[in-house]
Amino acid sequence: MGKTSEPAGSPPPRKPRVMDDKGGVYELGKRIAEGGQGIVCPTQDPRFLVKVSRHPAGDPRTEAWSRQIAAVQQMPIEENDLPIAMPVALVTKPRPGYVMELMDGLVPMEDVLRQAHERLLAEDSLAGFLATGGLARRLRLLARLGRVLARLHGLGIAHGDLSPKNVFVSRSVEHDQVWLIDCDNLTYAVRNSDLQIYTPDYGAPEIFRGELGISTYTDIWSFAVMAFQTLTLLHPFKSGALVDADSELETAAFRGDIPWVDHDSDERNRAAAGLPREFVCTPQLVGLFQRCFQDGLSAPERRPVMAEWAQALEAAAALQVQCEEDDGGCGSTFLWSEAMECPFCGQVGRGAKSSVLMDHLVFAPKSFLGEDAKPQDQWTVTGQAQVVGVTPVSLRLSPPGTASFPDSRALASVWIQGGALTIQVVSGENVTLQTSGVKQLEPLHGRVRLPARGARMALHLGRLDAPHGVWRLTW
Incomplete structure (x- = not known):
């Protein structure tokens, strides 16, 4: 009836x-x-x-x-x-x-993942990935979440049930606020606890096997699964060929009984879909995923701590190049490369006219090094880098990818406008320009515009008579 x-x-x-x-x-x-x-x-x-x-x-x-x-x-x-x-x-x-x-204007991170995944399945298109902020926003959101968890773990507290349903992010792609809900699982547990709580897909294998309870290590696992999914649109275990062929192996995947999709020697569970790692991950991020899902599979203490994740994600976010729509590109961002090819639309050189890569060094005056110091000893390459484009970038005392970066003060902002490198110095701060072939160093004040001349130059941040950071570039 x-x-x-x-x-x-x-x-x-x-x-x-x-x-x-x-x-x-x-x-x-x-x-x-x-x-x-x-x-x-x-x-x-x-x-x-x-x-x-x-x-x-x-x-x-x-x-x-x-x-x-x-x-x-x-x-x-x-x-x-x-x-x-x-x-x-x-x-x-x-x-x-x-x-x-909660703050106004937040949605579950699950919405971001769902939109990107549904468009990929329905249209074989990255439109959902780009519409939810593309690569740059994903890296910023994950970096911010990583910093929050690092601070929480620093108090000896584990969240206990991390998943995209329990992480809320800004609805607008222009913002990257992050909030955690489901706080009733918070517990003092660095290594282990009596609580065995998890969300399917995101629980650590030791919890799934019933061997240990929630801890900061299980938070790290859950975060890594979320990060891998957010960047590659793949689950690191159940998106592989083995589970695709036999859905009953999903439980074995969660228990850690089968290899993750990017295992360095066991190819049985490779994934045919998803975004290529080189499109969305730096070598540093690839290494962290390897340590977590392979080395840390049965040894939780070998998983990278949250501070490492946050620093690597901030370093990757600093390497974003804008694929300019006005120049025929797709409007997304991509990781800096010498080829300057956007992997999302295939256009080449669309960000070349409005982007420059800066390398970070530390300079130490000879008075800090001793009498036998040579000129080359004064410069230490840190390995950190920053892409400068049309959006202003803050130059801080510490570069992106370091522990102190978020809390270090900004000395200047730099961006490219009208074909000129524009530098806005914070009032009262010491920023000095050194140009190859010019003996005299130039203190900078207020707003300075430097036309592109192909010159090698360096921006010294801080007092010249003490060790300080330097950004080196060709412009």
Whole structure:
């Protein structure tokens, strides 16, 4: 028998509601995340999410969860200014839970992955990848998430259930804010704990096998899976040929019983799809994935710590070249290469007129090196680099790819405008220009425009009578 239709003009079904301990009432929307402990739903106010228990009040599992939430509320999250949505009120009816507050304009990172993956499957197109911010935004989002987790781990706290559903990012591709939800899994656990919680696809193998509980090491695994997916549009284990041929091997993949898709010697589980690694990963990032998914498969302590991930992602973000739409390109960004070929549209040289690569060095005056120091001893190549394009780039005391980069102060901004390298020096800071063939060094102040002449030059950041950073380029 078919369903009877609703009478014309009948009111829409009433949305479920919950009440908190401060008298607030929240209408719940469609669930956006769920796990063994509870369900996360949006509310009528986009600033708030609610997580409610799967089990009724009085159930031992609910009581244990409530104690965990109480413990989380005592953790030093807000005083360390970490972007983690903490409980702002406790839900009392109809089931226990809590209310968390987010910034406006955020969406689950899962939306970014889904849009890119769906367009790839439906159209064999990277339109979804580009529409969600392309490579540059992905690197910035992952770098920011890496910094947040590094700071959290520095407090001895693991998130415990990292997944694209629990990471929220800016809806606008022009921004790269990152917030974590599902804070009730936070626990003091550097190496191990009693909690065995995970989201399918993202749980570390030792949890999946039931050998260990959540820890900072399991967070690292979950982050690495998310990062690999975000950049390559592949899962590092289940997107390979073995699982494609036999879906029942998916469990074995999560347990770590089959090799990851880019194993350096075992090719059984290679992936035929996804983005080539050289398009989206620097050699440093490739090495980190190798250490995590191969060396760290059965030895969690061998996984790269979050600070390493953050630094490598920031270094990669600094190497982005804009494929200029005005010059016939696709508008995406790509990793700097001598060929200057955009891998996403195949155009060559579309960013060549508006990009320049700078190498970073440290210069030390002879007075810091001793009497026997030679002129070449004064220069130390750090291996860090920065692409400068039409968007202003901050030149900080520390270069991208170093531990102190995010917290170091900016001395100048630099960009290319109208065919000239434009430098804006921060008031009161020391920035000095050294040009090949010119004996006199030139202190820079305010805004300076340098026409392109093919000259070798260096920008000294800081006092010349003390060791300082230098950016070297040809312009």
